Amino acid sequence: MKLYSLLSEERIRLNLAAATLEDAIEEILAPVGRLLEPVGVDKIKATLLERERNLSTSILEGVCLPHARIDGLQDFFLAIGVSPQGIPPADDSQGLIHLIFVILTPLTKNTLMLQTLAAVARLISSAQTRGVLLNVKTPARVLKIVEESGVDVKRTLCANDIMNPVDSFATPDMPLTRAMDLLVDSMDEGLPVLDAEGALQGELASSDIIALGLPKYMDLMENPALLRNVEPFEQFFQRERYLKVADLARKDVVVFKPDTPVVQIAHAMISEKRRRAYVVRDGKLVGTICRKDIVTKVLML
Template identity: 30%
Template structure:
């Protein structure tokens, strides 16, 4: 199904003005759900704002994708508001927020809903899309712009749809560089790639912590004689000399981007891992963690 076929001209609004994302949401909901009761609209607005408070849906590149699952709707409903003047909101890439897609879905786990969110995120990366949408004067012009992208929404939800691109560890990096990567990324397992971008292993937070502890601590039960920070002091003095190769684990889970959500969930639980590596045509694509599955599938 083409993305453009999920949009109705009556729910696409060019040249809008609002102060911030909350005001934009309060403007869009009643326009998108015209047949809903006043109380139903209020409920929808609060559900969308509650989801926004849980975690911002501003994805960068000028886009926000506020959404919610609600008993007030019976099918996937999409609205689009274009705000050429921008909204007063902080964004991850400091680009002004101008495009707001509103998605409303019944309370169920819907592949179409999740896939649509993923495709809209890809739309945000389309070169020149924000300028093209912002300059459109009519709903049909906006729809024509989106039609030109040719983006499609497939029914099957896969690992590639929810994988997050995490900056990988590279062979030959120091443990200092690896520690910095863990600091910058909210994940417990990092992928390790070679010069060809092929995944060759993973590094876990526990591996990094283990490298800071002296070998003899594994054989002694009572470590009370050690200074509280002694092992970490030693690590901080040597981290820029120690290479990651010594702690890389080559026994890891790797799946193709086409793997199903059920398949990757089963693998993570069976192997008692917190994350796995997703590849595309043999090259590293991203990571999927148990937390991502909860946030992307169960709480999106």
């Protein structure tokens, strides 16, 4: 199924006059309110806004995907709103919202919701496409752009649908102190380790750095509380200046291709007790997936 088949001209609102996300959602939904009965626009709007305040659905700069599972909704619903002037987000995040994709599903069509979220993410992953959508003049042209994109609503959710871009990484010869600075600024508790060609060599995890400062004999002790008088992490402070990333990085990382089904990734991460997995294309690292991503991007519809 193609993404454009879920849309129609009446579900596309250009040049939104709204100054808030609440008013924007109202402006998008009100003209097609009959499609949302018996639930109604007001109840759906309240549900979307509550979710947005608790967990922003902004996935790229200027793009917001308000979505929800709605009890009583009769059919799946997708609509688009375009705001050239921009709208402040519902939470405290920075940046104005210009493209709004509202996605609603009955409680019985959860998989279609996931598939559509992934399809929309692929559609707007190109900055060029986002720029074109922002400047279109008619709903018919929006439909044409979505159709020409060829984006499918795939039956299977894959790694490239939920992976995070690689925003920071370490190199094998990088001083450990420099890598720790990167780790502090990272959203994750680990850094991929890449060589000069961008090939994945392993990962540096915060747990490995902490373990460096613990006496090895602690693993043999039945009661670590007896170590009250041991100077905390003294071994770490003695060695940190001399160590490179390669001295601590682990090489047994979990790697998947971009088209690997998410269910396969989730099984591997749980069965092998891994916090993160890496997505590799043609030998190069293209993204990372943490266990939290499966919760927030797959399970929290």
